[in-house]
Amino acid sequence: MAMTETMGTFENIREKGRERLMVLSQPRKPKREWWTNPGPYAMWGTQDMLRPIPRSALSVDASGRLTELSTPKRNFQKGRDINRPLFYYSCGRASVILDVSTDAMSRETTQQLLDLAKPKALHQSYEDNGKQYLYSCGRSSPIWDVKKQAMLGPDRSLTTSLATPKSTHKDFLASRQIETIIPPAAITTNPSERIQELALPKKRPQGPFRSPEWNIGAAAKNSAATSRCLELARPKGVTEGYLPAREVEWQVPRAAKRASTTNRIHELSKPIIRASMDHVQFDPDAFIVKETALKGIVPRRVEELAVPIQR
Secondary structure, X not given: OHHHHHHHHHHHHHHHHHHHHHHHHOOOOOOOOOOOOOOOXXXXXXXXXXOOOOHHHHHOOOOHHHHHHHOOOOOOOOOOOOOOOOOOOOOOOOOOOOOOOHHHHHOOOOHHHHHHHOXXXXXXXXXXXXXXXXXXXXXXXXXXXXXXXXXHOOOOHHHHHHHOOOOOOXXXXXXXXXXXXXXXXXXXXXXXHHHHHHHOOOOOOOOOOOOOOOOOOHHHHHOOOOHHHHHHHOOXXXXXXXXXXXXXXXXXXXXXXHOOXXXXXXXXXXXXXXXXXXXXXXXXXXXXOOHHHHHOOOOHHHHHHHOOOOO
16 A cells, blocks of 8 residues: 555656656746837747748849849859868868969969069168067077187186086985895805894783782781872862752742732733734825826826837
8 A cells, every 4th residue: 555655656746747847848938028129029049030021022023133142152163173172261271372283383473473572671771680689589599609819818717617517515425226235245144143033023922811800918908098098099179169060950949839920020021012014004095096186187298208118
């Protein structure tokens, strides 16, 4: 019986889950009103037209201008041996530089190509700046050639001291090898008796050990403790005026049970009753129009403001 109820519960949960999935699969509805809607409703991701095409537009013949605009652009690569696909022009593809044919290489260049191949000339007021060229990004190294006079000159003491490499510290020790090489004399020697004694493992007896309980002698039982032992065995006392912790439950005295409360205590024990905000803010005359307002004439400015904005 319990198994049947459990299966029924699972079926109900499955049905509710399917209904929830159907609700979540519906597209989201726009939260727009008719006065804020910029145009007709169109669902994203479909091929529906924003506005339906009338039948008269479908039956009318296209004009010459529309036919001309709908004609695709002429492909000038047709009829040639070279036909560059879009693969060469897409991002990250091969270079668009094509191989030059032998006919083009054997022909003479025109004057226009010679003019275009000339490099751009410098300005008339241009002045060469060697330092800027040497220290600019991507240029040659700023190290320049040494003059012959400087190469033939004698060395100075300061130049010699500066050219001397930095020496190591007097207490510097080079890195030791990972593997320590044992000399052959240490390998062939016989160890002493002390080394053999220290090399032996520690002896741990297997027992029998003394039991944790042992008999106390009669003399120890009949002995009396000294005053110092009695003083050390005395527990620590509490301070004067110490009161132990009170119990959680205690008996109420009869006088407290027979006592009666005063009128002041009855008055203070009454709860404060406050009216709810619905009753406080309720105004039955909020939507009543006065008779003078019903007989009045609406001015033209109020009529203009009451007209909705046309969007």
